[in-house]
Amino acid sequence: MKTEHYNHIFGINTDRRNLLKGAAGVAALSATSGLGGFSGSALADSKSLRADILKIPGVGKGSPTDADWQKVGEMCLEATKANVKPGEFKGVELSFMGLNNQNLHNMLFRGFLKPWEAYTGAKINWIDLAQADYNARLQQSIATKTVDFDILEMGAPFEGDVCGKGLASVMPDWVKKQIDIDDYSDYLKPPVGTWDGKTYRVTIDGDCHNFNYRTDYFSDADLAKAWKAEGHQGEWGVPKTWQKVNEVTKFLKGKKIKGQDAIGYLDPAKGWGGFGFYFLEDRATAYVKHPDNKAWLFDPENMKPLVNNPGWVRAIQDVIDCLPSEPADQLNADPGTTAFQQFLAGTGSMLSWWGDVGSMANTSDTSVIGNDVAFDILPGSDDVYNYKTNKWEKLASGPNVSPNCAYLGWGVYVMARVDADPVKQKAAWSAAAHLGGKDLSLWMVMYPSGMQVHRNSHSDIAEWVGAGYQKDYITSYLKSQFGSYNHPNRAIEPRIPGIFQYYSVAEDELAKVYAGKMTAQQGADSIAAAWEKLTDQIGREGQLKLYRASIGM
Amino acid sequence: MTQSAATFQTFPSRPPMVPESQRLAGRLLVLVASIVLIGVFVAQALAAADIFALDLGTWRLSLYAYLAWAVALGVAQVLMRGEAGYKALFLLPALLFTIALVIFPTIFGLYIAFSEWNLSSFEGQKFNGLDNLRTLIHDPYFWNALLNMTFYVVSVFFQYALAFGLALLLNADIRARKFFRVAFLLPFMLSPVAVSWMIGKSLMEFRFGPLAALMRHLGWDNPAFFATPWIARFSIIALDAWVWIPFMIIMLLAGLQAIPKDIQEAAKVDGASTWSTFWQITFPLMLPVSVTTIILRIIFQLKLADIVINTTSGGPGGATDTISSFIFREYRDRSNVGYGTMVAEVYLVLIIVFMTVLLNAVGRFMRREAAL
Numbered sequence: 001m002k003t004e005h006y007n008h009i010f011g012i013n014t015d016r017r018n019l020l021k022g023a024a025g026v027a028a029l030s031a032t033s034g035l036g037g038f039s040g041s042a043l044a045d046s047k048s049l050r051a052d053i054l055k056i057p058g059v060g061k062g063s064p065t066d067a068d069w070q071k072v073g074e075m076c077l078e079a080t081k082a083n084v085k086p087g088e089f090k091g092v093e094l095s096f097m098g099l100n101n102q103n104l105h106n107m108l109f110r111g112f113l114k115p116w117e118a119y120t121g122a123k124i125n126w127i128d129l130a131q132a133d134y135n136a137r138l139q140q141s142i143a144t145k146t147v148d149f150d151i152l153e154m155g156a157p158f159e160g161d162v163c164g165k166g167l168a169s170v171m172p173d174w175v176k177k178q179i180d181i182d183d184y185s186d187y188l189k190p191p192v193g194t195w196d197g198k199t200y201r202v203t204i205d206g207d208c209h210n211f212n213y214r215t216d217y218f219s220d221a222d223l224a225k226a227w228k229a230e231g232h233q234g235e236w237g238v239p240k241t242w243q244k245v246n247e248v249t250k251f252l253k254g255k256k257i258k259g260q261d262a263i264g265y266l267d268p269a270k271g272w273g274g275f276g277f278y279f280l281e282d283r284a285t286a287y288v289k290h291p292d293n294k295a296w297l298f299d300p301e302n303m304k305p306l307v308n309n310p311g312w313v314r315a316i317q318d319v320i321d322c323l324p325s326e327p328a329d330q331l332n333a334d335p336g337t338t339a340f341q342q343f344l345a346g347t348g349s350m351l352s353w354w355g356d357v358g359s360m361a362n363t364s365d366t367s368v369i370g371n372d373v374a375f376d377i378l379p380g381s382d383d384v385y386n387y388k389t390n391k392w393e394k395l396a397s398g399p400n401v402s403p404n405c406a407y408l409g410w411g412v413y414v415m416a417r418v419d420a421d422p423v424k425q426k427a428a429w430s431a432a433a434h435l436g437g438k439d440l441s442l443w444m445v446m447y448p449s450g451m452q453v454h455r456n457s458h459s460d461i462a463e464w465v466g467a468g469y470q471k472d473y474i475t476s477y478l479k480s481q482f483g484s485y486n487h488p489n490r491a492i493e494p495r496i497p498g499i500f501q502y503y504s505v506a507e508d509e510l511a512k513v514y515a516g517k518m519t520a521q522q523g524a525d526s527i528a529a530a531w532e533k534l535t536d537q538i539g540r541e542g543q544l545k546l547y548r549a550s551i552g553m
Numbered sequence: 554m555t556q557s558a559a560t561f562q563t564f565p566s567r568p569p570m571v572p573e574s575q576r577l578a579g580r581l582l583v584l585v586a587s588i589v590l591i592g593v594f595v596a597q598a599l600a601a602a603d604i605f606a607l608d609l610g611t612w613r614l615s616l617y618a619y620l621a622w623a624v625a626l627g628v629a630q631v632l633m634r635g636e637a638g639y640k641a642l643f644l645l646p647a648l649l650f651t652i653a654l655v656i657f658p659t660i661f662g663l664y665i666a667f668s669e670w671n672l673s674s675f676e677g678q679k680f681n682g683l684d685n686l687r688t689l690i691h692d693p694y695f696w697n698a699l700l701n702m703t704f705y706v707v708s709v710f711f712q713y714a715l716a717f718g719l720a721l722l723l724n725a726d727i728r729a730r731k732f733f734r735v736a737f738l739l740p741f742m743l744s745p746v747a748v749s750w751m752i753g754k755s756l757m758e759f760r761f762g763p764l765a766a767l768m769r770h771l772g773w774d775n776p777a778f779f780a781t782p783w784i785a786r787f788s789i790i791a792l793d794a795w796v797w798i799p800f801m802i803i804m805l806l807a808g809l810q811a812i813p814k815d816i817q818e819a820a821k822v823d824g825a826s827t828w829s830t831f832w833q834i835t836f837p838l839m840l841p842v843s844v845t846t847i848i849l850r851i852i853f854q855l856k857l858a859d860i861v862i863n864t865t866s867g868g869p870g871g872a873t874d875t876i877s878s879f880i881f882r883e884y885r886d887r888s889n890v891g892y893g894t895m896v897a898e899v900y901l902v903l904i905i906v907f908m909t910v911l912l913n914a915v916g917r918f919m920r921r922e923a924a925l
Contacts (some may be wrong), residue, residue, distance in 0.1 A: 057711045139672035146611050161673060172631035271866050273886050328775035329759035331869040332785070377763060496675030508694065508871075515782070515870025538890075539675035 031082070034154050047412040049075060051466060060470030064447050069111025077115055088523055089427040090121030094418075096431070097127040097192035098135060098153030105153060105410075108499065109435055116434045122427045124151075135273075135500055145479045149416050150428050156192050156201070156408035160497040160546050161196035164522055164528045166326040169414040169425060171199040178433045183455045185485045187492065191552055192408055202436035203482060204444065205443045206454030208376060208484040209282050209352045213238055216372040217349040220257055223289050226277055227251065241399050242283055242379050246318055252349065266338040266348040267319045269331045269514040271507030274500035276335055278406040280510065282352040283467040284315035285491040286381035289402035290396070293388060294551045296402075298531075305531040307506070308524035310392070311385030316520040323514060331514060344369060352378055354406070355452035358477040359445075362470070371473065375480035377403045377487065402491045403484035409454055442466060495550040498538050571635045579632030588678045593618040594720050597701050623649045644875040659901070668896040671890035677894030685895035695896060698867075698874045699903075701786070703873065707855055713843070715794070716801035721831075723802065728899030734806075741799035748796050749863035753779075757788065779865050782872035789873050792860050797853065801846050809835070840922065844915050851911070855904055 052071045052076050096113075099105040103259070106128050114122055127149055127362075129137055141147050142161055154162065162168050176199065184203055193201035217223065224236035232251065240246040249264025256262055268279050276416070288311035289296040298305055306312065323330055327347060335353065343351040344360060344367040351357065361373045380399035383392045412432040418425045434440070444451045445458055446467055459482055464474040484490060493499070507525045513523030535543050555840030561885060594615050600607045627645055630638035666685060670678040689695055723734050740748065756764045757778045768776035778788040812835065820830045836843075867874030867882070876896065883893035 131887075136885045136888065141887075143670075143672040143677065216807040270868055327759065329561075329777035329780045331781075332777065332779035332865060334866070341758070341760065345760065497675075498671065498888065499673070500675065501889070504882065508867075508882070511868045512870045513868075515868065515872070517870045534671075537669060537671045538673050542675040 002240055011432045019543050033467070035300065037271075039129065049078075049465060050439050050442055054441060054446060054463065054467040056443070059446070062159050062470075066107075067109050067265065070114050072114035072440065072443050073112035073434070076171035076437050076443075077119060077434070079437050079439075080116060080119065080434050083138075083174055083178060083433075084120055084361065084426075084430050086119055087121040087189075089423060089430070089532050091123040092120075092424050092427045093125060094122060094150040094428055094431060095125045095127060095402055096151040097129065097137075097149035099131055099450075100128040101131050101450055104448060105374050108444070109153075109307060112435060112440060113431060116431060120251070120430065121477045122431070124431065131273075140163075143258060145413055147417060150415055150424070151432055152413045153204075153410055154201075154413050155207075155410055157493055157495055157499045159193070159195060159495045160499070160550070161415065163198075163200045164497065167416055168195075168200045169416050169419050169428070171288050171414075172426075172429055175202070175429045179436045180438045183438060185407055185454055185456060185482065187485045187490060188409065188454055190523060191550060192492075192495070193411060196549075201413055202432045203409060203411045203437050203454050204441060204479070205411070205451040206485060207354055207407040207409040207452060208403055208481065209278065209354060210358070210403070211376045211378050211478040212343065212351045212353060212357045213374060213376065214349040214372050215374050217252075217257060217262065223252075223255060223257065223262070226255060237381055238374075238376065239350070240376075242286055242315075242381055242532065243317060245379050246322055248350070249322045249325050260346070263327060263348045264325060265322060265350040266333070267322060267326060267330065268333055268335040268338045269319065269323060270334040270337075271504070271509070271511060272334040272336065273407045274503035274507060277503035277506050277510075278339075278404065279321065279335060279352065280315055280506075281404050281406065281407065282378055283318055283362070284385070285402035285404045286379060286400055287311035287314050287490045288385050288387070289489060290386045290388075290393070290401075291386050291400065291489045294553060295387075295388070297494055298547055299387070300544075300553050302553065303535050303540055305528040306387050307389050307531065308521070308528040309385060311387070313520045313524045314385075316510070316524055319514065320520060340366065352404075355477070355481055356450075358480070359452070362473055368491070371470070374473075374476045376476075377401065377480055377483045400489070401487065401491045403487045404491050405484065406493060408493050410496070435474075494547050496543055496546045498534065499532055501538075502531050576633045578824055579629035579634075582625050582632065583629045586622040586629075586684070590615075590618045590622040594805070619653065624680060656663045659898075662894050662898055666898045668891045670889075670891035672822060672890060678891070682890070685892050686899070688892060689895055692871055694871065694874070695876070697871045698879045700875045701872070701874055702855065702857075704786060704849055704852050705793070708794075709847060709854050712790075712794045712798055712850070713847055716798045716846075717805055717839075719798070720805035720809055721805055721835075724890065732868070737802055738799050740795050741795070741803075745793075745796050745859040746863060749792060749860040752795060753788070753792050753864035779873075780869060782869060785865055785869060785873050789861060789864065790808065792864065793854075793857060796851060796860075799851075801850060804842060804846040804849070805839065808839050811842075813837050833834060836924070840919065844919065848908070848911065848915070852904075852908065855907075 016256070053072050057064055095111065096106070098109060100107060106126055110124075110126060116122075117124060138152075138158065141149075141163065142165060150163070152168075157332070179202055181199070185206055188203050188206055190197075190199070192202060193199060207531055218236065218238050227236040230251065234244075234248065239248050245265050252262040252264040261361075268276050270276065285296060288306065288309065294300070296306065310354060327333070327342065333342065338348070339353050339357050340350060342348050343353075343357060344364065346368045358373075360376050361369055362371065378401070380401035382399055383394045384400035385391075386393050407424075412426040412427070412435050414432055418428045438455065438457060441451075441455060442458060442463065445453045446464065446469075460477055461471065461475055461478065465471050509523050509526045509530065513520060514517055514527075560564060596607065597609050597612060597615050599605055600609050600675075601612075626649075627642055630641045630645065632638070634641065637891045663680075667680060667682060668678050669681040669684065719737060723730060723737065727733070743751075752764075758763050759765055759775075759777050765776040765778070777784070779785045816838075817830055820834055825833070855879055857875045858881060861873050861875050862881060865873045867878050880893050880896050880900070884891045884897065887893075
């Protein structure tokens with residue numbers, strides 16, 4: 001048996017201990033029940049099911065419809081049937097609050113859960129929210145104690161607000177088994193999805209920012225010649241550090257490629273309801289996330305912001321320096337613009353974004369860059385700022401790399417208000433487990449759904465190729481995703497209450513910096529002052545405790 | 554007996570007398586309903602403040618108590634005042650609705666405005682006196698937005714001039730007049746959100762927008778409509794004008810059509826030029842309509858938010874920010890309810906003061922014009 005096949009089938013990391021445990025388990029199972037043959041058949045069935053659902057409708061055969069979602073939901077119902085009798089939840093009504101972004105999220109969930117409703121007898125009432133309304137609606141429900149939903153689609157950054165305040169239901173063990181929780185990528189394992197040691201989340205998405213670049217730019221002979229002619233160090237190629245990204249961006253100003261203006265990196269200089277701050281983080285993590293320190297946003301001793309230390313200021317200065325070499329309207333470009341109106345539409349050669357860009361570049365009608373795109377983890381930095389020693393350090397291992405695991409993906413949470421009714425509680429968890437099922441998740445990350453890879457089992461390139469993806473493309477894409485998730489120096493988002501308030505207030509200050517109204521240091525100091533005020537407003541002691549817990553201290 | 558008393562007795566102006574028992578029943582009904590309303594409200598307030606443990610769910614119970622009180626009040630009006638009570642019933646729903654949805658929220662808003670209430674806060678809402686007001690006074694974002702508002706308000710006068718010109722055209726005997734009247738109205742029928750997407754984010758889009766392409770053709774190399782402060786401000790004004798000029802046209806056109814034709818014809822017979830007719834006759838006669846139009850438009854303008862939020866988010870560097878878009882950010886993105894409410898309440902006071910001063914000045918001006 002090939003190692004990768006073994007790993008895929010058992011979904012575990014290959015170490016001697018796990019191997020022996022697995023072997024012992026299989027031996028015991030065969031000896032006691034003689035089900036070894038059946039087990040093999042079940043695995044084969046699972047393989048076949050995964051291949052079958054991926055043909056609905058088939059990659060490159062147009063966007064899936066509601067009928068497809070229902071069909072996939074029906075085919076993936078076996079796991080539910082193992083734990084729930086037909087009609088067991090008859091008369092139970094659940095309300096589900098989630099998003100309706102780009103007609104995805106809840107729209108898909110409705111289809112997936114329709115066969116589940118028919119089988120179990122439960123009924124789901126839907127609360128659909130636009131992304132922009134989500135935060136306010138959730139915060140108001142929490143603050144005014146008017147939680148009017150039983151199941152919630154939520155990002156891990158809000159776990160401090162919800163799980164930290166005892167509003168969520170603790171995941172029963174049978175759900176962990178049904179969804180095969182051990183299959184999650186390491187970075188989505190505890191502490192993510194947990195609070196005070198209890199598990200709350202069915203993960204349906206994995207998030208990180210990766211580096212998207214245009215292959216045609218970095219294989220262009222004329223640009224390579226010009227690069228040499230201008231005396232730049234090293235060969236013309238894909239930048240591996242932010243220092244090089246900046247150099248390439250400035251170098252490309254005024255150059256042409258395929259008759260068009262050549263553009264380097266794309267910085268989103270306009271706020272995006274707090275989400276825009278992630279893109280400054282992309283540049284900053286390489287400068288400020290030291291491998292020896294877990295903290296990079298706040299000092300874990302006193303919650304003092306680190307955002308105005310020299311590492312962060314350098315990241316802000318980078319943006320200021322690069323903006324003149326970027327498109328003329330960059331000051332009014334938010335991340336939505338940089339990804340969908342610029343990069344996918346053919347403007348710019350480098351972009352950091354969530355995996356959506358990779359999953360759309362080759363499949364969306366709005367993309368014109370087709371196969372001229374490849375992926376990597378975020379660039380590193382030649383040196384890293386150590387906030388404990390207040391010094392820039394050059395690591396013996398080479399450039400410091402710290403992929404930004406921004407947002408930590410969407411999950412499905414069950415609210416504590418169902419706990420009083422055991423039938424309702426089981427129904428809610430069963431619905432959540434169905435949505436977060438292992439096979440269903442593969443379909444979701446492969447087709448437009450707003451979700452990205454988040455399980456080790458999603459890394460099987462053969463399954464992607466079997467569904468219609470090109471091998472080189474998907475290899476590059478998955479490598480960038482899993483390379484970020486599994487990086488030892490990844491920057492994990494702190495799951496503290498009001499985290500988006502910190503980001504939002506920073507966006508306002510950064511807008512002034514980018515517009516030339518203040519220097520990088522002044523802007524960083526203003527952000528730090530605003531964050532201090534915010535921490536006091538929310539409660540310093542509580543924030544400090546949760547921050548330390550969220551970064552595993 | 555005096556003459557007036559005799560007249561009073563001959564022609565009684567009072568409605569028929571309501572029996573005392575009926576009047577008493579009405580009073581009792583109001584009293585009971587009021588006690589129930591106050592009782593429910595106080596119980597909910599105490600429960601919400603965790604002073605005693607009683608799970609009354611949401612504030613819906615208080616709403617039901619208010620509705621019941623409103624019905625009881627209506628019935629009591631009839632019981633106590635007879636025919637006059639029936640008349641009061643026509644006014645009462647609107648009055649109670651206004652109290653519930655305008656007056657109560659404004660007063661309740663004041664209560665929130667003097668508290669520190671971040672929705673993520675561990676301690677919840679707490680009274681903080683004048684802190685929010687002090688923060689506001691030292692908040693550069695507020696003053697920047699207020700400064701921008703003066704620019705937006707001044708722009709109303711230019712929009713008015715344009716609207717007046719278009720209204721004159723639509724009032725003239727031109728071909729396809731009805732078509733143009735409908736066509737000019739169309740932008741007003743669209744949501745400002747839709748306009749900001751269709752025009753701000755599509756027509757004016759830097760790379761593919763037709764307007765950007767036209768500008769390039771005309772020699773503007775980098776037609777970025779929202780990347781530099783003044784161009785961004787004027788672009789926002791252009792979008793805003795696109796939506797609201799039709800409203801001004803409707804008002805002015807109605808005014809123009811109400812001007813008696815004979816006055817203008819008499820001027821023509823007397824040999825007045827077109828300009829003189831406009832300046833000496835049409836414009837003065839249109840002053841009351843113009844003033845109403847401008848004042849209404851200023852009130853709308855002071856609430857400008859949607860176009861700004863959609864196209865620039867207040868940027869670049871706060872150049873297009875408005876008070877409403879700033880409040881929106883404080884509320885939606887930062888869940889800073891206490892401070893956001895304080896900004897809204899202060900802005901309300903500023904608007905009331907500004908409009909009162911403006912209306913007084915306009916009234917004085919109009920009276921002086923009339924005297925001339």
